[in-house]
Amino acid sequence: MSAGLSISGLTLEFARNGGWAAAVDHCDLTVRPKEIVGLVGESGSGKSLTALACLGLIPSACRASGSIRVSAEQIVGASEATLATLRGRKVAMIFQNPMTALNPYFTVGTQIVGVIRRHFVLTRSAAYREALAALQRAGLPDAALGRYPHQLSGGQLQRAMIAMAIACKPEILIADEPTTALDVTVQARILSLLRNLADQGMGILLITHDLGVVAQVSDRVAVMYSGSIVESGDPAGIFSSAAHPYTQGLLQSSPVIGLGSRRLHAIPGTVPDFRQRPSGCAFRDRCTQAGEICAQGSAPRMAISQEREVRCHFPIRPGASAELS
Amino acid sequence: MNEPVPTLSVENLAKRYRAQHGTVYALRDLSFDIPAGHSVSIVGESGCGKTTAAFCIAGLQSIDAGAVYLAGEKFSGASRGVQKRLRKDFGMVFQNPLSALNPRMRIWQSVAEPLRVHDPAVTPLTRQRQAEAMLEQVGLGKQHFQAFPGEMSGGQLQRVVLARALILDPRLVILDEPTSALDVSIQAQVLNLLQELKSTRPLSYLFITHNLALVEVLTDRVMVMYAGRVVEAGPAAEVFAHPGHPYTRELIQAIPDANPGKRQTFPSIEISPVQQAANSGCAYRLRCPHAQTDCAETVPQLGPQARAAACLHPLQ
Numbered sequence: 001m002s003a004g005l006s007i008s009g010l011t012l013e014f015a016r017n018g019g020w021a022a023a024v025d026h027c028d029l030t031v032r033p034k035e036i037v038g039l040v041g042e043s044g045s046g047k048s049l050t051a052l053a054c055l056g057l058i059p060s061a062c063r064a065s066g067s068i069r070v071s072a073e074q075i076v077g078a079s080e081a082t083l084a085t086l087r088g089r090k091v092a093m094i095f096q097n098p099m100t101a102l103n104p105y106f107t108v109g110t111q112i113v114g115v116i117r118r119h120f121v122l123t124r125s126a127a128y129r130e131a132l133a134a135l136q137r138a139g140l141p142d143a144a145l146g147r148y149p150h151q152l153s154g155g156q157l158q159r160a161m162i163a164m165a166i167a168c169k170p171e172i173l174i175a176d177e178p179t180t181a182l183d184v185t186v187q188a189r190i191l192s193l194l195r196n197l198a199d200q201g202m203g204i205l206l207i208t209h210d211l212g213v214v215a216q217v218s219d220r221v222a223v224m225y226s227g228s229i230v231e232s233g234d235p236a237g238i239f240s241s242a243a244h245p246y247t248q249g250l251l252q253s254s255p256v257i258g259l260g261s262r263r264l265h266a267i268p269g270t271v272p273d274f275r276q277r278p279s280g281c282a283f284r285d286r287c288t289q290a291g292e293i294c295a296q297g298s299a300p301r302m303a304i305s306q307e308r309e310v311r312c313h314f315p316i317r318p319g320a321s322a323e324l325s
Numbered sequence: 326m327n328e329p330v331p332t333l334s335v336e337n338l339a340k341r342y343r344a345q346h347g348t349v350y351a352l353r354d355l356s357f358d359i360p361a362g363h364s365v366s367i368v369g370e371s372g373c374g375k376t377t378a379a380f381c382i383a384g385l386q387s388i389d390a391g392a393v394y395l396a397g398e399k400f401s402g403a404s405r406g407v408q409k410r411l412r413k414d415f416g417m418v419f420q421n422p423l424s425a426l427n428p429r430m431r432i433w434q435s436v437a438e439p440l441r442v443h444d445p446a447v448t449p450l451t452r453q454r455q456a457e458a459m460l461e462q463v464g465l466g467k468q469h470f471q472a473f474p475g476e477m478s479g480g481q482l483q484r485v486v487l488a489r490a491l492i493l494d495p496r497l498v499i500l501d502e503p504t505s506a507l508d509v510s511i512q513a514q515v516l517n518l519l520q521e522l523k524s525t526r527p528l529s530y531l532f533i534t535h536n537l538a539l540v541e542v543l544t545d546r547v548m549v550m551y552a553g554r555v556v557e558a559g560p561a562a563e564v565f566a567h568p569g570h571p572y573t574r575e576l577i578q579a580i581p582d583a584n585p586g587k588r589q590t591f592p593s594i595e596i597s598p599v600q601q602a603a604n605s606g607c608a609y610r611l612r613c614p615h616a617q618t619d620c621a622e623t624v625p626q627l628g629p630q631a632r633a634a635a636c637l638h639p640l641q
Contacts, residue, residue, distance in 0.1 A: 042508035139595060154371075155595060183370035183535065184579040185596060191581070192591035209508060212581030216589055235585035253513035254583060255538040258565055263520060264542065266513035270478050 004203045005031040005054065005091070005172045009066035010076070012049055012058060016275050020063060023274045024050055025227040025298075027066075031172060031203040036194065038218030038235070039207045040250070044271040046227040047207045051176045054205070055093055056083040070172055089119045092165035096177040098157035102149040108135075108160045109145035112167050119168050131167060138163035139193055155186035159193070166197065173197065176207045191217050211254050215239055220307070223247045226282035227274050228298070233308030243310040245289045281313065289314040330397040331358040332496045332529045333382070333415075338391035340374075340381050340553075351377040353553045355391070359497065364523065364530040366540040366561065368576070369550035372599040375533045378550070379501045382531070383417055384408060396496060413443050416490025420502040422482035426474040433457055433470045436489045443493060459488045463518060480511035484518065491522065500543075501533045516542050537565065537576060549573045552599055552608035559632035569634030572609050607637065615640075 007029040013020040024046040031037045041047045052058050054068055056075050068075040070090045075083070095101040103111060112131035116122060122130065128145070135144055138159040149157060158178060165173055175194065179187035195217055198204050208214060214221055215235055222232040223244065231244040242248040252265035269286040272278065278285055284294040291314065299311045340352035351374045359365050367375045380386040382393050384400065393401040395411045403411070416439075419425045426435050437456035440447055447455075457470055463484040474482060483503060490498050500519070504512040520543065522528060532543050540547050540561045547561040549570065557570040568574040582589060602608040607625050610616040615638055627635040634640075 042510060139593060159595070184581075185370065185575060187581075188579040188589075188591035189593055189595060192593040195591075196593070210581065211509075212583045215583045215585040216581040216591075218585075239583060239585050249510060251583070253510045255513075255516070255536070255542060256583065257538040257541075257577065257580060258562075260541050260562065261520070261543075261545075263517055264513035266517055267510035268514075270480060270511065271508070 002030075002032070003071050003171065004033050004035070005029075005205065006069045007050070007054070007067070010050065010053065010068060011065045012046070012053060013063045013065075014061055014275075015063075021275045021277075023062070023227055024053070027224075027227075027229055029205075029222055029229065029232075031205050033171065033201055033203045034198055035220065036198045036204045036206055036218045038214035038221045039205060039224060040209065040211065040214055040221060041224035042209055042250075042271050044226070044273065045224040046274070047224050048176055050224075051093065051174045051205065051207050054091055054172070054174050055087050056080075057093075085119070088115050088165070088170065089168045090170055091172040091174065092168070092170040093174040093176065094158070094161045094165050094178050096180050098154070098161045098181075099149060101161055102157065102164075104149050107146050107148055108152070108163075112145075112160075112164045115164055116167050131163075134163040134167040135160070137166060137197075139189070153186075154182055155189065158182060158186075158190055162190075162193065162197075166202070171203060173202050173204045174207070175204060177209070178206070179213065180208070180210070187213070211239075211251060223250070226272055226277055228282065228311060230283065230312065231308075231310045233304070237305070237308050241316070243304055243308070243315040244283075244312050245287050245314075245316065246283050248316060249286075289316070329361055331394075332361045332363075332396060333359040333531065334394040334397070335382060336392045336394070338378070338381055338393065339389045340377055340386065341389055350553045352381060352388075355555060357548060357555070357558070359529050359531060361496070362527055362529065363546065364532060364544035366532040366534060366544040366547045367550055368534055368537055368540060368547060370535060370576075370599060373550040374553040375535075375550050376501055377553075379417075379499050379531065379533050383415070383499055384412075385417075409443075413439075413493045414495050415497040415499060416493070416495045417499045418483070418486050418490050418501065418503045421506055422479060422486045423474060425486050426482065428474050430473075431470070432465075432472050432474070432477070432485050433460065435474075436460060436485065436492055439489060439493050456488070456492065459492045460485070462522075463488045463491075464514075478511075479507050480514060483507065483515050487515075487518070487522075491528075494526070496527065497529045497531065499531045499533070502535065503532075504539070505535070519543055537580060541565075549576070552602040554608065554635065555627055556609065556636070557634040558627060563632060567640075569632075569639040570609075570636045571613050571615055571640060573634070574640060575612070607635075 010027040011022055012024040013022045039047050064076050073086055109131055113127045116127045116130050140159045179190050218235055221235050221238050222229045225246050231247045242251055249267040267286050280295040281299045284290040293313050299313050301309055301311045303309050336356050338352055338355040342349045342351055355378055369375045381388045388401055395414050400411050433453055433456045436459055437452040440452045465484055504515050530543055547564050548555045549557040551572050557573045597611055603611050606621040610620040620637055625635040625637050627633050
């Protein structure tokens with residue numbers, strides 16, 4: 001059994017008109033120890049739902065099939081009791097808005113100690129020592145232990161949440177848009193912290209819509225669109241020659257400093273609701289390459305190289321986009 | 326010689342809030358012009374005062390000192406009647422379009438609302454026609470006219486808000502983070518639309534954003550704010566290529582570059598939030614890598630030149 005997180009054939013469905021509509025459709029993804037995997041996509045792509053599923057936190061109306069393994073443990077279909085022993089211990093999560101993820105009534109220290117004593121038989125003072133060590137790893141001063149969430153700045157709160165997540169030394173950290181609510185200068189520091197944690201052995205699934213963030217910290221990238229991973233591989237390959245038209249569109253619509261007042265490339269239309277997805281490839285309505293075949297059945301998965309894969313009938317050939325840049 | 330009257334003129338604007346632990350100076354001595362046909366951006370981190378600036382200029386918040394002129398006429402402190410007349414000349418677009426629209430009004434009604442307020446003589450039918458024509462100009466079709474805000478996506482709603490801001494044909498539109506709630510592919514659509522609208526009519530933007538990469542898409546000049554003060558101002562291309570203020574440089578260097586081949590080194594030490602900025606001397610000195618003893622004594626002033634940095638030891 002390989003270490004780390006391995007998701008295979010994950011499908012998350014909601015009831016609709018007597019049938020089921022898949023918000024996440026046969027998703028495959030692995031995160032190895034010491035690795036940051038960037039999961040990129042726009043709102044409605046299913047990336048946050050995938051993240052929640054890794055902790056068994058999907059809503060009760062959602063039906064899950066497929067497999068999510070964290071080292072040897074199966075998450076999909078596990079009992080609440082089993083999940084409770086895994087959450088925080090094997091796999092932990094940090095959220096976009098630390099202010100709403102921490103309890104305003106308790107100090108940061110109390111909340112971290114709570115997590116530690118949930119998983120380990122330790123005296124209160126021993127648990128506090130562990131909490132202090134976690135805070136230090138997250139780059140917070142010791143005094144933060146006695147602070148309430150409202151007494152900390154946004155960046156400090158995000159560090160406090162990271163401290164809570166890493167306190168029991170989980171193998172996998174799921175980070176769902178951890179820097180989206182932060183200023184760029186604070187974001188830079190949190191990214192540096194995530195890199196450090198990965199260097200020390202943690203596997204991190206970093207969910208974001210910011211391609212710059214992905215380019216800077218991830219070792220591998222997966223691009224999600226309307227419930228499916230449409231392209232995955234190494235960042236250097238994807239950023240220099242995107243194979244899926246959606247990936248290329250995302251890259252081109254991201255504004256870059258220093259390019260003057262040129263028009264941005266916009267992808268026409270919007271991400272379809274998963275309940276009203278077009279037949280065949282979900283991107284075909286917005287795609288410039290789409291042909292008739294795209295309406296029939298889902299696009300095939302093709303290996304571009306050992307590390308790279310694309311799900312498209314008409315992938316952009318590396319040569320073609322290399323000529324452009 | 327007759328100088329053309331600037332579309333917007335802001336003079337020594339100041340705003341302070343009384344807080345639990347003393348006074349917060351949200352805005353100190355803000356002065357700038359937007360010449361007719363030009364556009365200006367204000368950038369900075371949360372808490373720097375950029376949204377306060379927008380609200381004070383638009384008269385949505387009282388000011389403690391200074392003055393705002395619209396096309397040469399004094400707007401701040403003017404009588405209600407004068408303010409109402411001048412308000413026709415500028416529109417406003419907020420960050421969250423869903424909360425900026427009345428959930429119980431149909432889309433066309435929201436867009437027609439400024440006409441009803443400012444031009445009561447116009448018949449309801451004419452108002453509806455004008456609103457629908459405006460909605461078409463921002464790229465929305467017939468199927469949307471009768472919709473309610475809750476039925477539309479974020480990008481579509483921001484188009485509606487923009488249509489409402491433009492329906493009285495204003496000289497100036499204040500855009501407060503208009504795309505930060507949108508996905509990048511939709512953000513590009515809205516920015517392109519803003520660009521188009523500006524090129525087809527004599528329109529100026531005051532663009533408030535935290536995203537430096539958006540500045541040049543819409544405006545030629547930029548002002549960088551920190552702790553309620555403009556610390557650097559100038560043509561956007563020049564400021565970004567050769568920042569004069571260490572804070573501007575810090576902002577630029579913190580932007581993650583979408584190039585995996587060029588890994589940036591990000592600092593790891595926590596920075597003090599803007600709320601804890603120094604109250605004497607240069608506000609940025611506690612975070613500044615180049616701070617010297619005199620930075621604690623003198624408040625650096627922003628020069629009157631077109632390109633200026635409020636720093637005692639500017640970067641070369």
